[in-house]
Amino acid sequence: MALWRIRATVDDRPGYLSVLTASLALRGVNILTVQVHTTEVGAVDDFLVDAPEQLTEADLRAAVERGRGRDCWVARSEARGLADQPTRVLGLATRLARDPEAAGEALRALLGADTVTWRPAPAGQLGGVGAHTMLLADPSGGWYELRRGEPTFTPAEYARAQALVELAAAVARRDADRATLVLPDSAEVLVRPATEDDLPGVVRLHEICSDRSRQRRYLGGSALPSPVRLRRLLEPARGLTLVAMPGSGGEAEAVVAMANLVGEGDEAEVALLVRDDWQRRGLGSALLRRLLGHADRAGYAAVLLHVAAANTPMLRTVRRLGRPTSVQRDGEVLAVTVPLDATALRADVPRPAGVTVPTRRSY
Known part of the structure; x- marks a missing residue:
């Protein structure tokens, strides 16, 4: 038996996922884990499977297509793929809690990105996700650009990656004040x-x-x-x-x-x-x-x-x-x-007449 990752899009309608899994089962493919990414074009199903040694990438792709799957991507996987996604994300979060500077490496490990590049830009830069490019706003300023050939990015992956970046920024802020x-x-x-x-x-x-x-x-x-x-x-x-x-x-x-x-x-x-x-x-x-x-x-x-x-x-x-x-x-x-900035009141510039003293807050 051999481990494979399979990703395919199916219509988000009752019974369509069962058709795809039945097609894989007919060829002796055992599904170990499955994640479902909801998108505008359908449900993107991400499988980790254990398949008979004689099955090739082409065989698995054909099985997916017969199961009404489309935009299929198939690749060999390693034993570490057996760790489920929540476990992997928690492990990466633990790593960032110890070293927030490892955000780029954590993103690469999370998404299997081909490249991860940090670019300077004003804080609040809008992010977004495309088929092969993802932009993640860094709360500390700047943004991360991720690129991946296959499989294409999904909105769910974008949400996970953005949360990881925000965690790294929060830890960095904490360390700066210690x-x-x-x-x-x-x-x-x-x-x-x-x-x-x-x-x-x-x-x-x-x-x-x-x-x-x-x-x-x-x-x-x-x-x-x-x-x-x-x-x-x-x-x-x-x-x-x-x-x-x-x-x-x-x-x-x-x-x-x-x-x-x-x-x-x-x-x-x-x-x-x-x-x-x-x-x-x-x-x-x-x-x-x-x-x-x-x-x-x-x-x-x-x-x-x-x-x-x-x-x-x-x-x-x-x-x-x-x-x-x-x-x-x-x-x-x-x-x-x-x-604290150029727009705030300077000591040598008097307040205009009628400006009241700031209210003392009770805290």
Whole structure:
């Protein structure tokens, strides 16, 4: 017996697939796996079969045509083809989770493409699929061009490939926000994106912080935020939350700082909470710079900070950024805007008369 891959299009009507499988069965062909790709011209059936040694490619093609199949493609397969498609995709996803730079190789393995080429282009480039060419938009910017002679691409393959590219981009963004920082006093701090598993450590951070530190962070009082509110902050719908832990890592209870970036429209609001014994050591400045870098990559026009006018350390941290800023006062609260692109407000350009101070959001 020999392993073969067979792909053919049949009319998407009741009973037509059974006619094709019966034609193969009459010649002793055992179907091991089958995938169905729905297209505008019919159902594209992709088989992995075990056929008698004496059957040739021409014999299998003839059997498909007698079973009402058309646009037939037949090729010898290897034992690795016995792994079903979901298993193969999960394996490739695991590989990308470890190495997002391997996206091109993963696409080639997923689709058996003849060539995979990455080309620079603005983010948001529209993709598409043709018979022998596939364009996949890379969320990080640019796009992948895949080419394959036979068999032709299907919309289902395009959807799988695009999902794989988006996974690689998401992992790359996560890795870009993870680093071990060395503070001016030589202390090492691991900074990484937060997850809901960090909730116990973040709750403990709030318990240890002084009333003054919590009041400066939330502006509305020093009471402990509820676990529900903190859970929302750890994984915002739009934005990023970073947590910092001493050394090269540790248990969630070791969280010594939390930095939040929450997006709304073309702006993102930033807030920091640093444990009292870790303040004045450069950690707040390092976290703020990393959030600004993330906001820049995400395409926000500006970052907004609401700071108590009496919070001199935080205002000093903002000045250390070395970026132009615009400051507006609303009672005892300052709204500090840090532009991230040329269209955002510059510090040396006054706001037109009547422009209101940005509303302080409660998060």
